[in-house]
Amino acid sequence: MSLELDINAAIKAAMLGKKEAELRALRAIKAAILLAKTAEGGNGELTEADESKLLQKLAKQRKDSLEIFRQQNREDLAVKEEEELAIIEQFLPQQMSEAELRTALTGIIAEVGASSPADMGKVMGVATKQLAGKTDGKAISAMVKELLK
Known part of the structure; x- marks a missing residue:
């Protein structure tokens, strides 16, 4: 099952469960997938490697934002980034120890x-x-x- 289908199914479940943080993260992943598929020079399909890179990029963005928010004592924003990061990491392949x-x-x-x-x-x-x-x-x-x- 492709990442896009997994994300769509998870979005439906999050909507039914009224899980705002999860929905926010899943929508960000879906938006990134759509942008990658429609990017200039793209063939409209993503390989597993492309999907993995995309998820890693999103996770890295969240980690960087989290660090900045913590430095600026913006715990309210840091919590949102942590929630989204946790959801994104669920779709990432197992990382090396x-x-x-x-x-x-x-x-x-x-x-x-x-x-x-x-x-x-x-x-x-x-x-x-x-x-x-x-x-x-x-x-x-x-x-x-x-x-x-």
Whole structure:
């Protein structure tokens, strides 16, 4: 079942259950899907990888907003972002644990032959392609910095 069909079914359930926060997040996902499908150069269909990237982008936007709202002591807005983030994360594929990420990055570092922080670009290029959809870019970057010390 495609993400779009899942979202439509979830929107109906949220409407029937009168769940405002869930409905807000689901509508944001649906809007992003429609924009991606009708974007210039698009073929009107999204692959699973495209759907995953889309959901990650939405989750990242919520996390960034959440951080900003907390810095500005806007707890009312931060709560809304947290609610939406929780709903979006339900549709994201399972993310890698820290141990799994460390193992994968150690393998990539050995594969590229990186030995110092100067080689970070090489490692990041390969890592972001191989681990796309499985973990956040910030987590990859932080772990690579730690491993290349």
